Amino acid sequence: MTTIDGEVAPGFEPVRKAFMENFTQHGDIGAAVCVYWHGRPVVDLWGGVADPETGRPWTRDTLQLVYSATKGATATAAHMLVERGLLDLDAPVAKYWPEFAVNGKADIPVRWLLSHQAGLVALDQPLPLAEALSWGPMAAALAAQRPQWTPGTAHGYHGRTWGWLVGEVIRRASGRSPGRFFADEIARPLGLDFFIGLPASERDRVSRMVYRRPAVDLTAVPAESVPEELREQVAAWRDPNSFSNRAFAVTDPAAIDFDSPEVQAAELPSSNGIGTARALARMYAALIGEVDGVRLLAQETLSSAIQEQANGKDQVMVIPSRFSTGFMLPTEGNLMTGPNAFGHTGRGGSLGFADPAHGIAFGYVMNHIVSGSDDARAALLTEAVRKSLTRSATPREDHLGGGFHSSQQRPE
Numbered sequence: 001m002t003t004i005d006g007e008v009a010p011g012f013e014p015v016r017k018a019f020m021e022n023f024t025q026h027g028d029i030g031a032a033v034c035v036y037w038h039g040r041p042v043v044d045l046w047g048g049v050a051d052p053e054t055g056r057p058w059t060r061d062t063l064q065l066v067y068s069a070t071k072g073a074t075a076t077a078a079h080m081l082v083e084r085g086l087l088d089l090d091a092p093v094a095k096y097w098p099e100f101a102v103n104g105k106a107d108i109p110v111r112w113l114l115s116h117q118a119g120l121v122a123l124d125q126p127l128p129l130a131e132a133l134s135w136g137p138m139a140a141a142l143a144a145q146r147p148q149w150t151p152g153t154a155h156g157y158h159g160r161t162w163g164w165l166v167g168e169v170i171r172r173a174s175g176r177s178p179g180r181f182f183a184d185e186i187a188r189p190l191g192l193d194f195f196i197g198l199p200a201s202e203r204d205r206v207s208r209m210v211y212r213r214p215a216v217d218l219t220a221v222p223a224e225s226v227p228e229e230l231r232e233q234v235a236a237w238r239d240p241n242s243f244s245n246r247a248f249a250v251t252d253p254a255a256i257d258f259d260s261p262e263v264q265a266a267e268l269p270s271s272n273g274i275g276t277a278r279a280l281a282r283m284y285a286a287l288i289g290e291v292d293g294v295r296l297l298a299q300e301t302l303s304s305a306i307q308e309q310a311n312g313k314d315q316v317m318v319i320p321s322r323f324s325t326g327f328m329l330p331t332e333g334n335l336m337t338g339p340n341a342f343g344h345t346g347r348g349g350s351l352g353f354a355d356p357a358h359g360i361a362f363g364y365v366m367n368h369i370v371s372g373s374d375d376a377r378a379a380l381l382t383e384a385v386r387k388s389l390t391r392s393a394t395p396r397e398d399h400l401g402g403g404f405h406s407s408q409q410r411p412e
Helices: 013-024 067-083 110-114 129-133 136-144 161-174 178-190 200-205 228-238 261-265 277-288 299-305 377-391
Strands: 004-008 030-037 040-051 210-212 310-313 320-323 342-345 351-355 360-366 368-370
Touching (some): 004 013, 013 030, 013 040, 030 377, 040 277, 067 110, 067 161, 067 351, 129 136, 200 261, 360 377
Parallel strands (some): 210 368
Antiparallel strands (some): 004 040, 030 040, 030 360, 310 320, 351 360
């Protein structure tokens, strides 16, 4: 029986119910969810087991690796540099990174890196993992790489390379590594428990991940047995030379152990952010408004940052996707809480986003990494947030920390 700890403000009880059901019905092992509403926390819940091997419980300060939900944190850093006049999204990348201006890349603007339009999803020659983790060799390899398609003519999810590409621009423009910039300019002012490059002192707080694959491996069944709407995607998965596979095979070995201390300590701004649901929600809350006196971006900067840049068939994911400059935008498969929302998912289910129209900021992290479209956990939580908003028309004073009582809950 899983213990759920934390607090929920009146009106947001549907989120607690959905969080409980994620454990009892949808496979959560250890997880946390946090919601801010108009700059104040209204949901802060956690529960389950952080390490199934030892039975270590998930506590208030358990840290979780969130895979590509990291991209939202890195994009935030880039837009802060834009606001400070240190980065121009429409300037060539080569203005900041001169070595980049080879093999047809001299005119690629920074904006196309952030919005997955640069065509640099893969490397002709993958790098040894140790070199990739050390940063410089991967930045050099991407600077020398020829794009896989004519930049600006298509978009495709730069699942791994995005972090080094955007991160190197942040490094050149700010003089600090992306993880250092995030720590100094975002995490510290907001008091966020979130790291891009985990300090050794925090290692013992990190959960251990458990991986579940789909019940049916569609790549192993006859093509005629694959549902018609999935055939193109499955064909791409079966092809080792497709962008769908090569985008996640830029290192040798291609499979990266994200539980390893070496990987968690490195800076992978696309993939290895480690933090709490509370930190994700608080960061997004500070993007759309003030949180305890801190606002990360002015409204004008934010409005520009979340404008759609790419929409349609994704050359890597082989499904429709939408991107602004660095953030995912709502799609049929990821509605968030409405059409004005922006944020980023992570492999296996994690999600962070903000919805300025509703004043909502959301973070969900978990250690049961579920592959496939049948994972409904984040969607059920966001649906519960939408339901709560219909019950709570205006912000009230009884937010978390406002003195209301909330006891432990044990889902039946």
